[in-house]
Amino acid sequence: MAMVLSEEAGMLKDAAKGFLADSAPVSQLRRLRDEESADGFDRSTWKDMAEMGWTSVLVPEEHGGVAMGHVAAGVIAEEMGRTLTASPYLSTAIMGATALSRFGSDAQKGEWLPRIAAGDAITAVAVDEGRKHNPVNVTTQAERSGNGFKLTGAKSFVAEGHIADMLIVSARTAGGDAEKEGISLFLVPQDAAGVKIQRASMVDSRNSARIELDGVEVDADALLGEVDAGYKPLESILDSGRAGLAAEMSGSAQECLHQTVEYLKERKQFGEIIGTYQGLQHRAAHLYSEIELGKSIVLKTLQTLDMAPDHAAMMVSAAKSKMGQVAQLAAQESIQMHGGIGMTDEYDIGFFIKRVRVAEALFGDANYHTDKFARMRNY
Known part of the structure; x- marks a missing residue:
């Protein structure tokens, strides 16, 4: 494939550049920081992004998306980098949409993908547990309980964690703490009993959170993909x-x-x-x-x-x-x-x-x- 943008991607890039320069310049991030915004991003701007289809670039058409692919998603992210746009775009439109469209069940796709495409749902990936990124080091436990699982553990540096409607949590259902085998992924609602979220102030004025899971009960339908095969x-x-x-x-x-x-x-x-x-x-x-x-x-x-x-x-x-x-x-x-x-x-x-x-x-x-x-x- 040629190492150039397609005409469609080029038009998207120009549109994103113009919109972000006007609606989400660096001055917006400065204002959010100075006002100590509870959300850490501008919800009105986020809604405008959704209306332009940005939140649906990785969502299949059958679930309300436009399915333009990662090049399109990257073009938007690149322009956001120019203006330091604070938004849950990475955690939701890219990672959340990828997780559900590729690995979600039909029921999970039907519930979450249309909401992501419409900008009505925010997701966050809770994976790390220490100071350094290490997705293999999973000590959060998921024990079988009734018709589902009970999750206990803690996650750190969860981008957009405190504003997410749904968390994608890695937990261990088998194996040792540093083994790839035995890791499973779960969809955990933010308001589930036993979920405790503490927002962290980052040096870049963006969102991060520490999340504690104290016996959080989820049913079997919350499993994303196959049990023990989540890595x-x-x-x-x-x-x-x-x-x-x-x-x-x-x-x-x-x-x-x-x-x-x-x-x-x-x-x-x-x-x-x-x-x-x-x-x-x-x-x-x-x-x-x-x-x-x-x-x-x-x-x-x-x-x-x-x-x-x-x-x-x-x-x-x-x-x-x-x-x-x-x-x-x-x-x-x-x-x-x-x-x-x-x-x-x-x-x-x-x-x-x-x-x-x-x-x-x-x-x-x-x-x-x-x-x-x-x-x-x-x-």
């Missing part, structure tokens, strides 16, 4: 989110470069435009080349997810690792080339370095995915 579906769900994050970081990196180049064209020092200094030109050129490499691998990854999702894991890790490194480089170089004012709250550039740090770590940082890539290549 492979979980990795597929996570890979969809990792690719979305890579696309978002690509947008953030591009915007960092754009804002920095514009600043270099205007800022004077000793009577000279600092953009005329060759040292700064070299740094900007190097950053540009790294961003272009990152854009290519992200697009290839999104195309692979659309064409062969069961064989995309290696590409996803390559994209998440590379784009995580590039986005951090872009944010750091932007701060450096803005000088001291780059660290002040007056300039938006500081918001980018905070978001990039969180996005790079979420669902596995560059080191995690470099190691994973090497293991898949039998290095």
Whole structure:
């Protein structure tokens, strides 16, 4: 497949860029932070996104979606990265839709996918239990109880956890704490008895939560996929989110470069435009080349997810690792080339370095995915 966007994806990209620049600029994130918003995102903007079909790009047509695929989802995520749009798009429109459309039962699809497509339901994936991403390390227990299961344990760093209507929870139904076999996935309503959710304030002013499960009872219909065989579906769900994050970081990196180049064209020092200094030109050129490499691998990854999702894991890790490194480089170089004012709250550039740090770590940082890539290549 050609490494270019289709005409349809290009039109979606232009529409997303225009809408987000007007309706969800960085100033909206600043306002949400300053007002200490209880939701952490603007529900009116989220509803507008749903009306434009963004929440349904990965939902099959028979469930009210438009089924445009991961390239389309990534195009939207990339433009969100440019404006640091705070929304449950990643957790819901990408990961939640992937989980249910690929692994849900007919009843689960019928209940949740139309609501996701309409922007009426928010989902969150509760997988990690420690400080570092490790989806194999599952100590949350799911014991058989009556006609279903009883869940006990805790999850940390659950993106959009405190606003989610439904949680996708990994729990152990067999095996040891660090074994792939014996992991099962469950759909847990946020308001289920025994669910305790504590919102965490993140450095990027985005949503995260710690979730405790104290004997939460769910029936057998809450099982997503097969019992004891949830690790492979979980990795597929996570890979969809990792690719979305890579696309978002690509947008953030591009915007960092754009804002920095514009600043270099205007800022004077000793009577000279600092953009005329060759040292700064070299740094900007190097950053540009790294961003272009990152854009290519992200697009290839999104195309692979659309064409062969069961064989995309290696590409996803390559994209998440590379784009995580590039986005951090872009944010750091932007701060450096803005000088001291780059660290002040007056300039938006500081918001980018905070978001990039969180996005790079979420669902596995560059080191995690470099190691994973090497293991898949039998290095």
